[in-house]
Amino acid sequence: MILKPTTPEEVSDIVRAHRALRPVAGRSKPALSMACAEATMVDVSALSGVIEYQPEECTFTALAGTPVSEIDRSLAQQRQYLPFDPPFSVRGATLGGTVASGLSGPLRYRYGGVRDFLLGARFVDGEGQIVRSGGKVVKNAAGFYLHHLLIGSLGRLGVLLDLTFKVFPLPEAMTTVVASYPTLAEALAALDGLRRSSFEPAAIDVLPPGTLYTRLAGIAETLPKRAEALERYLNVDTERLNGLEEETFWRDARQLAWVAPDAALVKIPVTPARMTALDEALATDGVARRYSGGGEVAWIAWPGPLATLDTLLDTLQLSGLLVIDAAGATRPRLDPRMGVRPGEPFLARARQALDPNGRFTARS
Template sequence: MRAEPMPCDDSARLLDEVARALEDRAPLRIRGGNSKAALGRAVMGREIDTRSHRGVVSYDPTELVITARAGTPLAELNAVLDEAGQMLPCEPPTFDDAATLGGAVAAGLSGPRRPWAGSVRDFVLGCRMITGEAKHLRFGGEVMKNVAGYDMSRLLAGSFGCLGLITEVSLKVLPKARAQRSVTLELDAGEALRELSVWRKAALPVSGACYLDGRLHVRLEGGVGSVAAAVDRIGGEDLDMRFWHALREQRLAFFLEDQRPLWRLSLPNATPLIGLPGAVLIDWGGAQRWLKSDAPSAAIRQIAAAAGGHATRFSPLPGHAGNDDGNGPFAPLAAPLLRFHQQLKQQLDPRGIFNPGRMYAEL
């Protein structure tokens, strides 16, 4: 059996590499486990690897807070929490155990529990980061000029490394539910979305809802009595709990067998069934819809925008390096929002060395 690397504070090396990049005016491509390398535009630059900077820094289960270095594998963090009967409620994917904590926060991806528990951003309490001026700051112990008033720890969630190099994260954690059950029901998609709306108003302890291949899959978590009562009301057949792990990790046949590009549509909770050009998996009770489609980017984004949401392309297009066909993998930003992002980038990374262009060419 291969021995796991020991916990290590390797921040001095990371700082040195950033300082040298500044001297050389060389861009840096931040990498952890590389599990989300296909998400975003290609970044040309020196690789700066965070995986050696790893390990849990502090964890007291009674405080419901864990602090760990950015290179710590999510699987390792989950194992530590599991021993104490606790969890990361937002369920960030581990992607074959390759994902690191820093990458999970930088990408901001959440699992099936997200609509009921919250996103990765909601559980970030604090962080340390190396700025584009090679300063190692802790938020919010140190105040950075011209960005006071921003919750920097949460701004880093979903920034894809464009604002700085995350070195350490403190997260709120929660106890695992006392009872869990999963059921599956045969329904048409419209009826499934209507039932979910009714259950939401009835405050049933739903913590996962996915519609696929003519069946609604529901996860229930909470007290023993409330879960049993919900199962009695919903009915259906028992479902193996491993389904939710496969959904979170994109290991269902839907993700693996269809070779068309993968899109994620983020929509308002109450969005009814809408026509999409391809195979569809409905997650998050309807708020997240995965699409396998060869349709043009503009057409998919127009459908998402008409429903009040946006679309992100999650997999590379054949013949286009770095998941970019000229339209970009992420939904275009309105001019005022783009200016805000550019101003924030200028404050934190004035020479533009961190993951330049990973999200947008203008960043």
């Protein structure tokens, strides 16, 4: 059963009236929003629209079902943007889904991810209460940050109603330096140097076997000189991307457009020190992959059985999130989280407080 509430109060009533619920909206990340036969789907896409946006405050509040693409447009008109670069906007991703899945794009390298830009939220907890957490100002140390529990909660702790974000001025221009290395090890060495240097790229992505994409953002007239300095520093063969070609490259990166439909898209938080071990394992199996956020996250297109990946992640002590199932996957995986799950005892306590009757985790 799918219900489509149009007001926060209706969401609250629906939660109270059902034993098993799953919130969904844009369904841009199918593995996280696949219909679950036994649960009632709460589709919040009708809770859409900007509630408050004052560009001079560098903050806005919008309903959870608001498409990210709509926010991108409104902010761009005021020459502002969401610096964490939420993915899947072309597939219809919403703000609520972005927060609930905890996903960020390549630009998260410079200023942070979704957890660094969410200032507050209103949500319906497992008992149908409408709860507000955080605030609408860029700095707030009052009360518990309940809204952080909703980041990456996959809809298992509450139904998001509205969200307040911090935004930044949109850089005037961007340019990208593409550096090619014979091996991944050499590309990673370059990444390591760059991460510890005083260069301040907006994004750094690594594409195996050995290409390093470094994006610079800022005042247009400074970019050629900054790119030249970067090229001198990298000291290998480079090329420069500009204009539409540059934009297209990063738009595709943000939207994860490179993932083939016959593979499962999995996000794996990683760090540079552990990337080599992960990459060796993935390269052996010929897995398409991309390292983003300056080496802080791997996006992989996993072609085989998910159980094999679970084992690999456990072995490497990494976590993963199944975002999109391989085409043809029929049975939804009940928990899209993979590998290690730090903090379970704390999460269990949070669940007891926010959803004591387990409405968002119940299967029937």
